[in-house]
Amino acid sequence: VSVETHSDGHVWGATSNGVVRFSLSPTDEPPTSIGSRGLDVRDLYSDPRGTLWVGTTDGLWRVDEGSLSRVTSPEHLPGTVMTIAPHAEAELWLIDGDCLCPRDGTHATPLVLPELPASGARVTTARPDREGRVWIAFTGGRLGSLERNGAFRILGAADGLTPHAHETSSAICEDAAGAI
Numbered sequence: 001v002s003v004e005t006h007s008d009g010h011v012w013g014a015t016s017n018g019v020v021r022f023s024l025s026p027t028d029e030p031p032t033s034i035g036s037r038g039l040d041v042r043d044l045y046s047d048p049r050g051t052l053w054v055g056t057t058d059g060l061w062r063v064d065e066g067s068l069s070r071v072t073s074p075e076h077l078p079g080t081v082m083t084i085a086p087h088a089e090a091e092l093w094l095i096d097g098d099c100l101c102p103r104d105g106t107h108a109t110p111l112v113l114p115e116l117p118a119s120g121a122r123v124t125t126a127r128p129d130r131e132g133r134v135w136i137a138f139t140g141g142r143l144g145s146l147e148r149n150g151a152f153r154i155l156g157a158a159d160g161l162t163p164h165a166h167e168t169s170s171a172i173c174e175d176a177a178g179a180i
Contacts, residue, residue, distance in 0.1 A: 004044035006052055012063070014041035019054060019068065035061075035068045045084035045092065053092060055081030060094060060103075083125050088132045088148070097122045100136060113144070113152050127172040135180055137169035 002014035013020045018035025035041070035054075043055040054061040060071040060081045083095035087102050094101045099110040100123050113136075121138040128134050132148040143155045155161045174180055 001042060002044045004046050004052065006046045007050040012044055012046070012052055014044050014054070016040045019044070019052075019063065021066075032066075034063065034066065039068070042080075042082045043084050045086070047086065047092070053084050055084045055094070060084075083123075085126050085134075086128055087134075088128055093126050093128075093134065095123050095126055097124075099123060100126055100134075111146075113146070124168050125170060125172055127174070129174045129180060130178065135172045137172060139168060141166040141169065143169065143172075 001016065004012045004014075006012055009024060011022045011024060013022060017037050018033055018039045019041055021032045021034065023029060023031075039061075040057040041054055042057065045053045045055075047053065052063040054063065054068060057080045058070075059079055061068045062071055063069075080096045081094050082097050083093075085093040085095070087093045091105050092103045094103050094108055100113075101108040101110050121140055121142065124137045124139060126134055126136045134146040136144045136146060138144065143161055144152060145155065146152045172180060
């Protein structure tokens with residue numbers, strides 16, 4: 001479902017039954033599975049400190065010394081974490097499909113965006129750019145931009161984005177020239 005490189009020199013893969021650690025060297029150990037059968041992993045994110053975060057249909061987890069441990073401390077932590085993204089000022093962005101929650105280590109408070117598209121729009125993914133803006137994709141093919149100062153806007157035809165050209169965006173990335 002998701003693949004993430006890690007500072008320990010391994011590649012981690014997310015599956016519907018946990019996390020698998022792969023070596024980059026064919027002479028190293030075989031792949032190792034961690035987690036319990038049925039732990040439906042949706043996303044992985046390796047932060048700059050080397051922590052591997054694991055988003056599942058059963059909340060937020062992390063890999064500690066080769067095993068999965070549940071993250072339970074923050075208030076308002078989503079029950080399902082579909083996407084994990086880096087956050088410029090907090091620790092992580094967590095997306096459960098209905099909202100985008102910045103997590104600062106002690107709280108994960110849903111972000112309120114009154115300019116959201118028509119009711120029923122769901123967040124599909126989000127990624128920050130190098131300027132600190134957060135690009136947020138919604139169902140219905142909509143894309144929004146959250147500025148560092150908190151200003152939010154939905155992009156449209158005037159921005160070169162054809163409404164409903166795509167129903168779902170699953171990934172957002174920034175290239176070397178800064179294009180999203």
